[in-house]
Amino acid sequence: QKEVEQNSGPLSVPEGAIASLNCTYSDRGSQSFFWYRQYSGKSPELIMFIYSNGDKEDGRFTAQLNKASQYVSLLIRDSQPSDSATYLCAVNSGNTPLVFGKGTRLSVIA
Amino acid sequence: DGGITQSPKYLFRKEGQNVTLSCEQNLNHDAMYWYRQDPGQGLRLIYYSQIVNDFQKGDIAEGYSVSREKKESFPLTVTSAQKNPTAFYLCASSKDRDYGYTFGSGTRLTVV
Numbered sequence: 001q002k003e004v005e006q007n008s009g010p011l012s013v014p015e016g017a018i019a020s021l022n023c024t025y026s027d028r029g030s031q032s033f034f035w036y037r038q039y040s041g042k043s044p045e046l047i048m049f050i051y052s053n054g055d056k057e058d059g060r061f062t063a064q065l066n067k068a069s070q071y072v073s074l075l076i077r078d079s080q081p082s083d084s085a086t087y088l089c090a091v092n093s094g095n096t097p098l099v100f101g102k103g104t105r106l107s108v109i110a
Numbered sequence: 111d112g113g114i115t116q117s118p119k120y121l122f123r124k125e126g127q128n129v130t131l132s133c134e135q136n137l138n139h140d141a142m143y144w145y146r147q148d149p150g151q152g153l154r155l156i157y158y159s160q161i162v163n164d165f166q167k168g169d170i171a172e173g174y175s176v177s178r179e180k181k182e183s184f185p186l187t188v189t190s191a192q193k194n195p196t197a198f199y200l201c202a203s204s205k206d207r208d209y210g211y212t213f214g215s216g217t218r219l220t221v222v
Contacts, residue, residue, distance in 0.1 A: 049208075097155055098210070
């Protein structure tokens with residue numbers, strides 16, 4: 001059973017701080033990794049994807065991947081109250097649908 | 111604009127009824143998926159289809175059925191055999207798994 005684990009939170013950070021969201025996965029053969037943001041009552045939207053070890057930056061968001069440790073993280077710099085949402089980690093492990101974690105709820109306090 | 115459309119946004123089902131949730135995409139994506147989300151829970155896969163006229167069961171297929179007669183459409187029927195259908199249903203599509211999924215806006219189903 002392929003698993004993706006996330007701390008459910010809530011993770012509370014003050015406005016302007018860096019929020020760090022973490023995700024571990026069980027399948028060492030996993031190839032691509034995604035972060036989705038889901039506001040309450042809405043559908044998930046893709047915000048970052050990463051395929052290779054290292055960091056990938058897009059605006060205030062940085063995805064970090066360490067395949068040896070089977071670990072992927074999302075950093076949000078200069079956190080804003082509008083970043084308050086649930087963040088879902090998803091992993092592609094070959095010719096099967098993406099496996100989603102249960103998500104981490106982030107609360108940015110003004 | 112290309113996108114994926116789910117309807118209706120809200121749906122109420124009486125005990126013993128079958129109901130069908132619509133999902134249409136104009137993104138020319140081959141693969142489509144149905145997920146169920148319960149409050150405070152992650153996404154659970156119901157059914158998926160990687161090509162027209164073919165689909166596979168996901169983790170929680172019991173009490174649900176699907177069809178994929180057209181590339182653009184992947185309707186989900188919630189049958190009376192599904193004993194606890196109240197949930198948020200999400201449809202998604204993908205061109206390629208390496209590009210992730212695009213989600214529709216969801217259908218919130220309530221049993222009355």
